[in-house]
Amino acid sequence: MESSVGLRERKKEATRQAVHEATLRLTVEHGFDHVTVEAVADAAGISRRTFSNYFTGKEDALLHGEEQQIRDLVRTVRDRPAEETAWAALRAAMTQFAERVAPPEREWALRTRLAMQHPSLLARQLANHAALERDLAEAVASRRSPSQKSVRPLVLAAAFLSSLRIAMRMWIEEDLAREPAEVIDEILDEMACRFD
Amino acid sequence: MESSVGLRERKKEATRQAVHEATLRLTVEHGFDHVTVEAVADAAGISRRTFSNYFTGKEDALLHGEEQQIRDLVRTVRDRPAEETAWAALRAAMTQFAERVAPPEREWALRTRLAMQHPSLLARQLANHAALERDLAEAVASRRSPSQKSVRPLVLAAAFLSSLRIAMRMWIEEDLAREPAEVIDEILDEMACRFD
DNA sequence: AGAATAATTGCGCAGTGGGCAATATTGCTC
DNA sequence: GAGCAATATTGCCCACTGCGCAATTATTCT
Numbered sequence: 001m002e003s004s005v006g007l008r009e010r011k012k013e014a015t016r017q018a019v020h021e022a023t024l025r026l027t028v029e030h031g032f033d034h035v036t037v038e039a040v041a042d043a044a045g046i047s048r049r050t051f052s053n054y055f056t057g058k059e060d061a062l063l064h065g066e067e068q069q070i071r072d073l074v075r076t077v078r079d080r081p082a083e084e085t086a087w088a089a090l091r092a093a094m095t096q097f098a099e100r101v102a103p104p105e106r107e108w109a110l111r112t113r114l115a116m117q118h119p120s121l122l123a124r125q126l127a128n129h130a131a132l133e134r135d136l137a138e139a140v141a142s143r144r145s146p147s148q149k150s151v152r153p154l155v156l157a158a159a160f161l162s163s164l165r166i167a168m169r170m171w172i173e174e175d176l177a178r179e180p181a182e183v184i185d186e187i188l189d190e191m192a193c194r195f196d
Numbered sequence: 197m198e199s200s201v202g203l204r205e206r207k208k209e210a211t212r213q214a215v216h217e218a219t220l221r222l223t224v225e226h227g228f229d230h231v232t233v234e235a236v237a238d239a240a241g242i243s244r245r246t247f248s249n250y251f252t253g254k255e256d257a258l259l260h261g262e263e264q265q266i267r268d269l270v271r272t273v274r275d276r277p278a279e280e281t282a283w284a285a286l287r288a289a290m291t292q293f294a295e296r297v298a299p300p301e302r303e304w305a306l307r308t309r310l311a312m313q314h315p316s317l318l319a320r321q322l323a324n325h326a327a328l329e330r331d332l333a334e335a336v337a338s339r340r341s342p343s344q345k346s347v348r349p350l351v352l353a354a355a356f357l358s359s360l361r362i363a364m365r366m367w368i369e370e371d372l373a374r375e376p377a378e379v380i381d382e383i384l385d386e387m388a389c390r391f392d
Numbered sequence: 393a394g395a396a397t398a399a400t401t402g403c404g405c406a407g408t409g410g411g412c413a414a415t416a417t418t419g420c421t422c
Numbered sequence: 423g424a425g426c427a428a429t430a431t432t433g434c435c436c437a438c439t440g441c442g443c444a445a446t447t448a449t450t451c452t
Contacts, residue, residue: 008398008449036438047401052440119323126322127315154362155386162354170347190351204418204429232407243432248409 016054016064019044023061028111032058032118059124062115066125070132073097078139086140086153090160091188098181113172129165133157163187212250212260215240219257224307228254228314255320258311262321266328269293274335282336282349286356287384294377309368325361329353359383 022043026035037058041051055061073093080089116122134157141153167184174183218239222231233254237247251257269289276285312318330353337349363380370379 006450011449012399037440038438048439049402049441050400053399056440058439122326123319123323126326127319130318130322149386151362151366151383151386154366155359155383158358158362159355159387162358163351166347166350166354170350187347187351190345190347191355202419207418208430233409234407244408245410245433246431249431252409 015044015046019046019051019054020061020064023058024065024112027062027115032062032115032121057124059121062121063125063128067128067132069097069100070128071135074132074135074139077136078142080143082143084143086143086156087160087192089143090140090156094160094164094184094188095181098179098184110172110176113168129161133161136161159191160188163191211240211242215242215247215250216257216260219254220261220308223254223258223311228258228311228317255317258317259321259324263324263328265293265296266324267331270328270331270335273332274338276339278339280339282339282352283388285339286336286352290356290360290380290384291377294375294380306368306372309364325357329357332357355387356384359387 019040023035023040026040026043035058037051038048040058040061041048044051051061055064076093076096077089080092084092116125133154137153137157140156141150144152164184164187167180167187170187171178171180171183215236219231219236222236222239231254233247234244236254236257237244240247247257251260272289272292273285276288280288312321329350333349333353336352337346340349360380360383363376363383366383367374367376367379
């Protein structure tokens, strides 16, 4: 059994992904609050009850994609060469990130993020960000000498994620006119100050 | 009728405040998710249905206080003398803010913010912050020459509110050992870099 | 194969948000 | 003051939600 992860796990993950995608599809199609959990479950081929076993609500299901992306981002930061500055590592990871976001999903992103005007979604999204901010701060902290002030990583992570958020918002509001990487760079430069 | 604001408005505001306080009281008493809207409405002397006319949910009602505080903060920033730097104005406003928060509500804050561990509350809180970030950015923008880059206020506001958030979290996690103003200053210094 | 473990499902229930229409309250004009 | 328009409150109702519980089904292990 060379499968590092059992069939059970893989199937579960596949289902989770399917539910996520069903939520996404139905949302761009009908609008977030005209989609019932039942409809999503139906589209994903599971029962309403099972939906609750995977996600606590529609919001989580819809944002699952983004959460994965940011989780990847954190992992990337953690794996950057140790000699890099923290801020440099963050920027590098971000570049990698922007590349993977850009190519396929332009209008996809458009409608998705537009649906994200919804208060309930915005809230959940920011809560995710906050949770991952901790992880990001840890990843940053693990690459500095322990003599450094312990608040530095927290501040760095927060500044960085705020930049990301602002850049995304601007990108959307400019109707995806520019390359994501360009917008992100602009914001990061503005935020950068003395972090490098 | 010298009342700049009619009796109607004032009464409405009083009710809103009453509902907010009832929510707060019941929450510290029984825990957030053991409090029903009905109980709150009851305690505030209104019907369950009327509660919905004031707030969209328990979270909003509970966070109404904080929202007011930040709204005040924004107003204060707007009213700072025009010759001040943006960042200086923010710091000054913050000092004023911290003073008003500190004196009465120490354990109050403790239990309140502790209740804010609740995911649903955290989410709504952050959404509020995001909404007010726009206003704050505007307030900042209105005090600079229009030649400046337009993203600067956005970044400033975000950095500032992130600092506030981090400081609050640290303050809580240190069990209110230090003065709020002290913690806030520490974080702001760390974030400050070149903003002044 | 058969037992152990874990996932899916149906059922039920208390709670919720909000539309709608009836009712009560407030503000304004005479 | 009285009468009227504007606005706030309430009750009723219903679709939707999250979750506990127990039965059923699928998977993994020995």
